[in-house]
Structure formats: C-alpha cells, structure tokens
Amino acid sequence: MVKTLTPIKPSLAVKLGPLTLKNPVITASGTFGYGEEYSKYFDLSLLGGITTKGLSLKPMQGNPPPRLCETPSGMLNAIGLQNVGVDEFIEKKLPFLAGFDTKVIANIFGNTVEEYEAVTARLDRAKGVHAIEVNISCPNVKNGGMAFGTDLEATYDVIKAVRNATSLPVIAKLSPNVTDVVPFADRAAHAGADALSLINTLLGMAIDIKSRKPKIANITGGLSGPAIRPVAVRIVWQVYRAVGLPIIGMGGIMDASDALEFMLAGATAVAAGTANFVNPLAPVEIIAGIERYLIENGIDHARHIIGQVQA
Amino acid sequence: MIARIRKNEELTSGYFLVDIEAEGIGLHEAGRPAAGRPAVPGQFYMLKVGQSTDPLLRRPLSLHRKLTDDSVRFLYRQSGRGTALLSRLIPGDELDVLGPLGNGFPIPTGIKHALIVGGGIGVAPLMALADYISDERQDITAAAFIGGRSREYVLGADEFRRKRIETFTATEDGSLPRKGLITHVLDDYIREHMRKDACGRSTVCGWAVYSCGPKAMLISVAAMAKKYGIKNYTSMESNMACGIGACMGCVISVLDGGNGSSVYKKVCDDGPVFDADDIIW
Ligand SMILES: Cc1cc2nc3c(=O)[nH]c(=O)nc-3n(C[C@H](O)[C@H](O)[C@H](O)COP(=O)(O)OP(=O)(O)OC[C@H]3O[C@@H](n4cnc5c(N)ncnc54)[C@H](O)[C@@H]3O)c2cc1C
Ligand SMILES: Cc1cc2nc3c(=O)[nH]c(=O)nc-3n(C[C@H](O)[C@H](O)[C@H](O)COP(=O)(O)O)c2cc1C
Ligand code: FES
Numbered sequence: 001m002v003k004t005l006t007p008i009k010p011s012l013a014v015k016l017g018p019l020t021l022k023n024p025v026i027t028a029s030g031t032f033g034y035g036e037e038y039s040k041y042f043d044l045s046l047l048g049g050i051t052t053k054g055l056s057l058k059p060m061q062g063n064p065p066p067r068l069c070e071t072p073s074g075m076l077n078a079i080g081l082q083n084v085g086v087d088e089f090i091e092k093k094l095p096f097l098a099g100f101d102t103k104v105i106a107n108i109f110g111n112t113v114e115e116y117e118a119v120t121a122r123l124d125r126a127k128g129v130h131a132i133e134v135n136i137s138c139p140n141v142k143n144g145g146m147a148f149g150t151d152l153e154a155t156y157d158v159i160k161a162v163r164n165a166t167s168l169p170v171i172a173k174l175s176p177n178v179t180d181v182v183p184f185a186d187r188a189a190h191a192g193a194d195a196l197s198l199i200n201t202l203l204g205m206a207i208d209i210k211s212r213k214p215k216i217a218n219i220t221g222g223l224s225g226p227a228i229r230p231v232a233v234r235i236v237w238q239v240y241r242a243v244g245l246p247i248i249g250m251g252g253i254m255d256a257s258d259a260l261e262f263m264l265a266g267a268t269a270v271a272a273g274t275a276n277f278v279n280p281l282a283p284v285e286i287i288a289g290i291e292r293y294l295i296e297n298g299i300d301h302a303r304h305i306i307g308q309v310q311a
Numbered sequence: 312m313i314a315r316i317r318k319n320e321e322l323t324s325g326y327f328l329v330d331i332e333a334e335g336i337g338l339h340e341a342g343r344p345a346a347g348r349p350a351v352p353g354q355f356y357m358l359k360v361g362q363s364t365d366p367l368l369r370r371p372l373s374l375h376r377k378l379t380d381d382s383v384r385f386l387y388r389q390s391g392r393g394t395a396l397l398s399r400l401i402p403g404d405e406l407d408v409l410g411p412l413g414n415g416f417p418i419p420t421g422i423k424h425a426l427i428v429g430g431g432i433g434v435a436p437l438m439a440l441a442d443y444i445s446d447e448r449q450d451i452t453a454a455a456f457i458g459g460r461s462r463e464y465v466l467g468a469d470e471f472r473r474k475r476i477e478t479f480t481a482t483e484d485g486s487l488p489r490k491g492l493i494t495h496v497l498d499d500y501i502r503e504h505m506r507k508d509a510c511g512r513s514t515v516c517g518w519a520v521y522s523c524g525p526k527a528m529l530i531s532v533a534a535m536a537k538k539y540g541i542k543n544y545t546s547m548e549s550n551m552a553c554g555i556g557a558c559m560g561c562v563i564s565v566l567d568g569g570n571g572s573s574v575y576k577k578v579c580d581d582g583p584v585f586d587a588d589d590i591i592w
Contacts (some may be wrong), residue, residue, distance in 0.1 A: 033557035040342045040555075053559075062576060068550050068560035073364040075552060079559045082575065226364040254364065277553040278359065278367060280409070 007053040010294035011301045012287070014048070014268050016246045019169040019195030021048035021103055021269055022303055025259065025287045028250050028273030029133060029139050029173070030079065031052055035100070046287065048269060049103035052089065054135050054276035055123075056108070059085035067204055070213040074227030074252070075274060076204050078218030078311040081109060081138060086119045090126045098128030105171065109135040109233050124166040132293045134162050134193075137175030137200035141211035149175035149184065149200075156187045171248065172221045173197035176228075181235050197248045197271070198239060199232045220309040225274040226252040233265045240266020240307050254282065256289020263290075266283075266307040312336065314408045316400050316414050317382065322406035323463040325389045326432070328375070331408065332382040339411060350383065352439035353584045355545055356410030358385075360396040370394065371551050373523075376413060380557070385433040386466065415584045416440050416521055416544055418451070420537045423517035425453040426541075427552050428497055428532050430524025431460070434467040436546050437523055445474040454500065456547065457483050458493030462486035472571075500537050515541050522546070522587070533587035543587035548579040549578040556580030563592040571585065 012023035026049040032038055035050050044050060060081025069076050084093065084110070097104045106123045110116040116134065123129045136149035136158055148154040159172050172188035174181055176199040185196055199224025208213040214220075234249025242245060249267025252274065253259050259270040275282035292303065299305060314333035322328050339345040354375060354461065357369035372392045376384040389398050400406065415438075418425075429437045444453050455478040459465035465487055471478040483494040489496060499522075505515060523546040524534045536543035549561040553577060562575035563582075566589045573591050576582065 031558060033554075037553070037555045037557040040340070062559060062562070065562050066550055067562065067573070068552055068558070070366060070550075073367055077552070077558070079558055082559045082562075168400060225367055243418050266563070274367070274552075276557060277370065279407075281554070 009155050009203050010299060012291060012294075014303055014306075016131075016171070016248065016268055017169055019103060019194065023048040023261065023287050024103065024144055024269040024290065025278060025283050026051055026248060026269055026271040027283055028271035031273040031276045034089070034262075035097050036093075038276065038280055040256070043100075044097075044286050045101040046284050047102045047124065048101075048287075049130070050097060051105040051107050051133055051271065052097075053083050054081045054095070054109045055083055055086045055089050055105045055108060055119060056081065057086060057119050059083065059088065061101060064217045066216050067218070068221070071185035071204070071206055071223065071247065072227060074223050074225030076206055076221035077201070078216050086122050091172050094126055094128050100202065102178065103123055103130040104128055105133050106133045107133040107135055107173070109138060113157055113161045116158050117165045118247070120162045121164040124168060129168065129170040130187070131171055132162060132166060133171040133173050133197055134159060134198070135173045137173050137176060137177070137250045139175075139201060139203045139220065141222045146175050146177060150178050151185055152187050155184050156191045156293055159191035169194040169198050173200055175200055176231060176235055177203050181239055182242045185239045185245065189245050191242055193245060195248060195268075196239065196243070197245045197250065198236050199228070199251045202228050202231065208242050224252070224259075229258060229261075234262055236262055237265040237309065237311070244264060256293060258287045259286045260291060260293055260305065263302070263305050264309040266309075268303070268306055312340070312406050312408055316402050316404045316406065319398070320399055321398070322386070322466070326464075326466065327387055327389065329386060329387065329397065329400070330378065330384045330508035331406070333408065334381055336408065337377045337383050342396035349380070350411035352443050353436050354411040354413045355436075355554075356383070356399065356408050357412065358372070358383070358552070359407040360393050360400075366393045366396070368552055369409065370397070371553060371554060372500045373546065374439045375435045376438055376442055380559060386432070386438070388432040394469055404553060413579060414581070416546070416584050418519070419542070421517055422519045423451060424479060424519075425451055426497065426500075426520045426521040427453055427455040427471075428493065428495060428517060428520060428524070428528075429456070429467070430458045430528040431464055433524030433528070433546075435523070436589060437521060440521055441471055441474055445476065452531040453568075456481075456497045456500070458524070459483070460484065472481070480510050492528070492531075494496045494528060494535065498508060498535055501535070501541070505539070513538055514532070518542075519544065521546065526592070529587070530592050531591055533590070533592075536587060544584050545587045545590070546583050547578050547585055547590070548583070551579055554579045567592060
C-alpha cells in the first residue's frame with residue numbers, strides 16, 4: 001500500500017516590518033469601502049488586512065460624475081477621494097472593522113503636510129487601527145495626492161511628518177507616474193516608512209468618439225485592473241532590488257497566480273483592488289490559491305517565495 | 312452565484328429576453344439584510360458576461376420578471392460588447408451573477424393608482440412592477456404608457472394588457488398610434504382624469520408615477536408629475552464597477568433635504584430608484 005503523505009499546512013504569515021499579517025492578502029484602498037459592503041459576502045477575519053478608503057481631515061464630496069469607465073482589461077476612475085472624513089470614520093466605521101480578526105490599515109491623504117499630520121494624529125489615538133498607509137499618489141485630486149508623490153523632497157517631508165506623528169507602522173503608497181520609482185522609495189525609506197505600497201493607478205484617459213467628450217468628467221483618471229499588471233510587477237521588482245523595505249504589491253491582481261507573480265517579484269504582501277468589483281470573493285480565493293501553490297511546491301512558508309524570481 | 316441560461320431569445324431586432332436559473336436567484340442572498348426575501352421590482356443584478364478580463368466589469372441589468380424563487384428574466388438591449396456577448400449565450404451556458412441589488416420601487420402607503428411610464432428598454436424594470444401590482448396588490452390599479460421609436464420598439468405593451476392594465480402607446484414615427492411622444496399621452500391622461508372627477512388636484516392624490524427610459528423622457532415626466540403634484544419615482548442608470556456600494560463610482564447629484572444643497576448618491580446602493588423631485592438632472 002502506498003502511504004499518502006498528508007502535506008504540512010504551510011505558514012502564510014508575513015511581516016511588513018513591525019506589522020505581522022496572518023496571510024499576505026490585503027484589500028486595496030478605495031476598492032473595499034470600509035469593509036461593510038463585503039462583509040455580506042465573506043468573513044472579513046479571513047483577510048490578512050483591510051485597507052480603508054482614503055481618509056482626509058474633513059469629509060470630501062469627490063468628483064462630479066461620470067466617475068468611471070471601462071477600458072480594455074481595466075478601468076479608469078476619478079472618484080476624487082470621496083470619503084466620510086477621519087472623525088466619522090473613527091466614530092462610525094472603525095468599531096465595525098475592529099470586530100474582525102484582521103489588520104486594519106487606514107489609508108490617508110491631505111492637501112498639506114499639516115493635514116497628513118493631523119489625520120495621522122487622530123488615527124494614532126484610535127483603537128483598532130494597526131497601520132497607516134500614506135497616499136501620496138492619487139492622480140485624481142488637484143492638490144495633495146500625486147503632487148507630493150512626484151516630488152522627491154515633498155515625499156520625504158510628508159512621510160517624515162506622518163512618521164513623527166505616530167508610533168503605528170507607516171506604509172508609503174507611491175506613484176507609478178514618475179520615470180523611476182526607486183528614488184522615491186528610497187526617500188520614503190529615509191523618512192522612516194516601514195513598508196511601501198506599489199502601485200497606485202496609472203494616469204489615463206478615454207474619449208467617446210461619438211460625443212467627442214472624455215468618458216469621465218474629470219477628463220483624466222486612474223487606470224487599474226489587469227491592464228496595468230506588468231507595469232506594477234516591473235516596479236515591484238525594481239524597488240525590491242534597490243530598497244530594503246517590505247512591499248505590498250498591487251495592480252491588476254485578479255487571482256492567486258497574479259498574486260504569486262508579485263510575490264516572486266519581491267512583494268511581501270499583495271492587495272486585491274479592482275478584482276473585488278468583479279468578484280467579491282477574490283481575496284479569499286487568492287489566499288486559498290497561494291496556500292495550494294505552497295503545498296504543491298513543498299514550500300512550508302509563504303515568505304520563502306518573496307523575491308524568488310530567477311532573473 | 313453561478314446561474315444557468317435557460318432561454319435567450321431575440322424579441323425584436325437588438326432586444327433580447329434571457330431567462331436564467333440558480334437556486335435562490337429570485338431571493339435576497341444569504342447574509343444580506345433581507346436574506347430569503349423575494350427580489351423586488353426595481354432591483355438589479357450584476358452579470359459577468361464572458362470568462363476573460365475583457366470585458367472586465369459586470370453588467371447591471373434590472374429584474375424584468377421574477378419567474379420563480381430560482382429563476383429570473385431580464386430584458387436587454389444589445390448596446391455594446393458586453394450585451395453582445397450575453398446575446399450569444401445559449402441554454403445550458405453558465406454565467407456568474409450578483410444580486411438582487413439596490414432599493415427597488417417604493418409604494419408608499421396610500422398609493423391607489425400607479426402610472427407606469429416606460430420608453431424603449433426602460434420597460435425592463437417596469438414589467439416587474441406591473442407583475443407585482445397585478446399579482447399581489449389588489450388595492451392598486453395601474454395604467455401603462457409605453458413609448459418607442461417605432462412599432463417594434465414599443466416593448467411589453469401586450470404583456471401589460473394581458474394583466475388587464477390599461478395601456479397607452481406612442482411611437483415617434485407613427486407606426487403605432489399615437490404618433491409623438493408618450494409624455495403627451497401621459498399629460499392628456501392626467502388632465503382628462505382630473506377633469507372627469509371634477510374636483511381639481513385631489514383626484515391625483517394617491518397616484519404615483521413610475522418611470523424608466525431615456526433621460527429626456529424622464530426629465531419631462533418628472534416636470535409633469537411635479538406640475539400636477541404627483542409623486543414620481545424613477546429608475547436611474549450610471550456606469551458601475553462594484554454594484555454594491557464600495558467603489559463610489561456610480562454617483563449622481565441629488566438634492567439634500569430641503570436646503571437646496573446637493574449631494575452625491577450611489578445609484579447602486581441608494582438607488583437605482585430615486586424620488587424624481589430630488590434628482591439634479
Ligand atoms: C441599475 C441599472 C439597470 C439596468 N437595467 C438594464 C436592463 O434591464 N436592460 C438593459 O438593456 N440595460 C440595462 N441597463 C443598462 C446596461 O447596464 C448597459 O446597457 C450595459 O452595461 C452595456 O454594456 P455593453 O458592454 O453592452 O456596452 P458598452 O458600451 O460596451 O459598455 C462599456 C461600459 O459602460 C457601461 N455602460 C454602458 N452603457 C451603460 C448604461 N446605459 N448604464 C450603465 N452602464 C453602462 C458598461 O456596463 C460597461 O462597463 C441598466 C443599467 C443600470 C445602471
Ligand atoms: C475606484 C478606485 C478607488 C481608489 N481609491 C483609492 C484611495 O482612496 N486611496 C488609494 O491610495 N488608492 C486608491 N485606489 C488605488 C488602489 O488602491 C490600487 O492601488 C490600484 O487600483 C491598483 O490595483 P488594482 O489594479 O488591483 O485595482 C483606488 C482604485 C480604484 C479602482
Ligand atoms: S457601483 Fe460601486 S458604489 Fe455603486
């Protein structure tokens with residue numbers, strides 16, 4: 001008789017600097033609301049982490065509609081960071097999230113360094129926030145956002161200010177809309193970031209040839225989805241080789257094989273973004289798929305595949 | 312959930328009826344607040360047509376008819392790539408469906424007479440409303456007003472009549488009487504019935520207008536309803552990504568309370584049915 005070996009359950013836990021996740025799968029900011037909507041579809045405690053929609057000091061209305069359109073294997077959005085504001089988040093949304101056994105990553109943005117600082121200070125005092133992700137890369141708002149993320153010194157200043165305002169782990173979310181992301185990653189590291197999120201959306205545009213108008217009211221928007229995956233994988237790989245910080249990889253991850261591609265390129269964790277819209281169960285399917293891959297390849301720990309591309 | 316196509320047939324050039332089945336598809340999904348309750352008229356589903364990443368996003372379609380707890384029907388117009396792919400599916404094919412989603416048409420207490428106004432594909436969600444009223448609300452009467460470009464595009468009129476709902480039609484080219492816009496027919500109807508009862512505004516108390524169709528039609532119906540003091544509920548459209556309230560991508564401008572300021576509301580979640588009085592067109 002052939003003795004069947006029961007495969008050992010691999011460990012999925014990963015560390016983003018001081019932040020330990022039970023598995024490498026997070027939901028990307030702006031694609032998962034504040035968690036409530038998706039809690040109807042699966043148990044949020046299954047996730048490695050949840051990143052909230054971007055939070056600002058004051059509530060924001062966002063951009064006028066139409067705000068999104070579909071593009072080949074992707075979509076353009078210009079939501080304009082509509083959000084309830086940090087105070088209402090802490091009061092009304094956070095208690096719900098705190099009820100799950102997962103890491104809550106608060107994504108923040110501001111128009112000035114002081115605003116970033118003030119939002120951080122409030123979240124630092126709130127119970128149930130495990131890390132702060134600093135968005136300096138939103139292509140859809142006039143001030144703040146990408147204006148910081150495409151200027152090396154502004155990148156340093158914002159991350160430094162956030163770093164000084166909190167003892168929570170700080171994650172810098174960088175813009176891909178620059179010639180080379182590496183110097184930005186480097187500046188964020190020097191300013192005290194614990195980890196990096198790569199990538200935010202790529203600036204794009206689509207035109208309706210009948211009306212001759214841009215398809216979204218903001219004219220330009222952020223491109224996400226499978227269309228941007230090769231760009232994102234390339235950036236993760238470049239930054240992984242050059243900078244010592246752990247990376248959350250994202251950009252068009254739809255399933256476990258996409259997620260594994262990012263991990264092999266150097267991502268410690270991965271985020272599902274646009275995938276949530278197409279398949280609310282995408283994050284849990286990705287977790288299961290990563291585990292299956294590890295078992296099939298006899299790898300006992302998820303961290304052993306990070307950066308293992310044979311390049 | 313994975314649903315199976317039972318029937319997918321062209322009704323008139325470019326317009327299709329598709330029946331799909333899956334356990335509980337006509338009911339609210341487990342885990343949702345209204346779990347197990349039937350889908351209501353005005354709600355919609357998000358359909359993933361095709362297995363690849365292009366087209367990427369799900370397509371929203373309104374509940375046209377709830378056939379059973381385990382099967383629903385959609386009426387759709389082939390307008391682009393997604394609906395073209397859908398039109399090629401054959402019985403037995405599977406597709407991934409999310410729903411029912413959204414709020415549905417409200418029927419406030421005191422409503423006695425529903426005016427159902429549809430233009431073209433706008434009939435899709437209104438049929439579900441007519442089904443509901445004729446099957447389950449003996450306390451409500453209804454009249455239907457259906458407009459289209461030409462005879463072939465006046466959808467569902469026979470179905471409404473079969474339910475014994477008084478039905479009026481209009482075509483732009485006159486291929487089916489009356490020639491012109493359905494809103495004119497509606498206007499005449501309202502005025503005539505106000506006169507008949509000869510007691511002014513009060514005759515339209517207990518009336519509500521339910522509309523869906525091209526924007527120009529919706530705007531003129533809304534203005535008319537306002538003029539006569541009749542409530543108007545309208546089903547709105549907007550590009551959607553998630554369909555469940557998470558992405559903030561589907562908003563429209565609506566009035567916020569009485570103070571005249573505007574806010575963005577999500578079509579998928581706060582709608583798709585809105586009080587027409589609140590919409591900033
Ligand atoms: C709540 C709701 C209910 C709807 N119910 C019906 C229905 O019962 N029957 C029906 O025929 N149509 C309905 N529509 C419109 C239908 O969703 C679109 O016709 C369809 O998405 C077009 O997809 P496509 O790939 O064929 O067209 P394309 O033009 O190739 O689509 C490109 C993108 O734009 C979006 N889009 C295009 N037109 C619309 C539109 N009118 N509304 C929203 N998104 C659009 C698509 O979803 C897709 O993301 C409804 C829309 C909404 C918002
Ligand atoms: C609708 C939408 C809203 C987003 N909102 C935010 C946001 O508020 N803050 C942020 O840092 N990134 C935001 N993003 C970017 C995503 O978090 C992610 O970086 C990007 O979409 C790439 O991943 P994806 O291709 O898997 O979606 C948003 C993306 C989308 C599609
Ligand atoms: S479609 Fe995402 S919020 Fe409405």
